[in-house]
Amino acid sequence: MLSAAHRLAAIDPRWSRDCFLDALEMGLVVGRANGVMDTVLAEARSAPPADEPDVLDALVLLTGSGHQAAAPLLRRVLTERALWTRRPALATMIAGELWDLDAHAEITRWLRTTGRNTGSPWLLRLGLAQEAVAATHRGELATAATLVGEEEAIADAFSDAPTAYARVHLLAWRGELGPLDSALSDAGARGKGQLVANIHWAKSVLYNARGDYPAALAEARAAVDAGDLYLAGMALPEQIEAAVRCGEDAADALAELCARSSASGTAWARGVTACARALVSGAEDDYVEAVEAGSPAPYRARAHLLYGEWLRRAGRRKDARTQLRTAHESFADMGVLGFAQRAADELKATGEVARSRSADAFETLTAQEAHIARLVSTGATSKEVAARLFLSPRTVDAHLRNVFRKLGIHSRRDLRQR
Known part of the structure; x- marks a missing residue:
């Protein structure tokens, strides 16, 4: 894509700029964003100028001049529906970079609605995964688990790997280390650098929760050093807490966080x-x-x-x-x-x-079982649930039998009451 961008520069400047953005979006979609953004944007500095500043200019400005300089332009391009439709993964990451849950929620609603209305599994899965991440950070872990389960069910129906980062964020706040270690090994083996960075962030949260501050500091630094959109900023608070608890200097990390958050201006930041x-x-x-x-x-x-x-x-x-x-x-x-x-x-x-x-038996369900249970409890038939999740009715019934066994119930009526 970068080669195409350079070759098109003199022939079709607009197409050339699109190729630079395609390279960025591709890195996000396949989970190999680590280092890709810096490489693409370094080369994009020589891109033909746009008629008016756009998202490529905003990102080049971000990496070259910092958040204070780039934030106004980032906020402007984030309101443009064209960015959502053409580069939805990039749009959600920019919303995260600005610590803007409201903008992120608007984008994810559009993704889910458009994905369902057009029958696009990719848009729907991206919307579900991103909404699951947002729900996790709002503290709505049950909702997040349901959304993760639906995304994984659709991925399974197409024999595709699930969008793992949504589950990683959920595991971080739940405090489940074992699955994170397994996910890190798998992501590293597959070369998914962005997922690796997500897992480092998740483990820094988990270790801070446990009071293992040296481990938290190492994980947070790994996440910050990756330099990914959104994630590097998210990891800075974890690095600061761990550094302070370890008796190390956190002034530089705090200064970086302040620069990011003051440019954002949201209550979260x-x-x-x-x-x-x-x-x-x-x-x-x-x-x-x-x-x-x-x-x-x-x-x-x-x-x-x-x-x-x-x-x-x-x-x-x-x-x-x-x-x-x-x-x-x-x-x-x-x-x-x-x-x-x-x-x-x-x-x-x-x-x-x-x-x-007290422990709730509902928490023993897998994310997919929990999602099916909630749909069935609203009165949906197995056929209706299957159509929504791209599964067969037989598969839905098999999951439902597991739900009944785990909850100690015997019917759909029991499930509705539960």
Whole structure:
């Protein structure tokens, strides 16, 4: 694609620019984005100029001049429907780079609707996977699991590999290390650098939750160093927390995060940055800002956790209990079990025992079983579920038998009641 871009430069400038963007989009779609963006954009600096600044110009500006310079143009091109229709993977990544969940949600709704209306499995799967990632970061883990299950069911129907990064994000917040290790080995063997970077980020979240800060620091640095759109910025808060806990300097990472978040201006970006700044500064005002910023639920709960830990170490046990209790209850209700345990341990250190959370048999279902169970519980027939998931009715019935066995029920009526 890069060769074509250069050969077309003098013949058809617009087509030449499209080839540069095709190379970027291809790297995202096949999961080999690591290094691809830098290579493409370095060569794209010599691309023929566009009639007016476009997404290629925005990305070249981002890599050359940074987020403050590029953010206005990135926000403008993100509102253009043409970017969604022609380069949907790139559009979702830019929304993530700007920490903009609202824009991301609008794009994913369009992807799912268009995918269903046109019968495009690829658009539908991309929309499902991206919406699953967004649901995970909103703390809606059950919804995310359902969306992951549907994407994997459609992939299976076409004998294709699932879009693994959505499940990786879910595993990170659930605190499941074993599957992440297996996924890392498989992604490395297949040369999927972007998925490898996603897994490094996921493991940094998980290790921070467990308090294994040296391991978290190594994983976060690996994710940041990959330099991928969206993911490098997401990994910076993990690197900062781990570095501070390890007694290492986090000033440069904080400066980079601040540059990114101030260019974004969203509540999510402000809250995450306030949390990171509080860890570095140790200032109570920063912890208060992090709690009050209006970040998505897991990040708000994490702000309560960090504030509670700081208060406990300052000898303010009563104030600490309030923050830690809020953190524990929020994490437990979301199913963010690693951080829930960390909050429970901190709460115990203040002299209070966290309420226990009883296990739900529904959590033993696979993502695909859970999705089929939810569809059937709304009254959908096996034939209707099969059509939606590109499966055979016989396969749906087989999954349904597993659901009944795991939940200890015997009929669709029992499932609706459950």
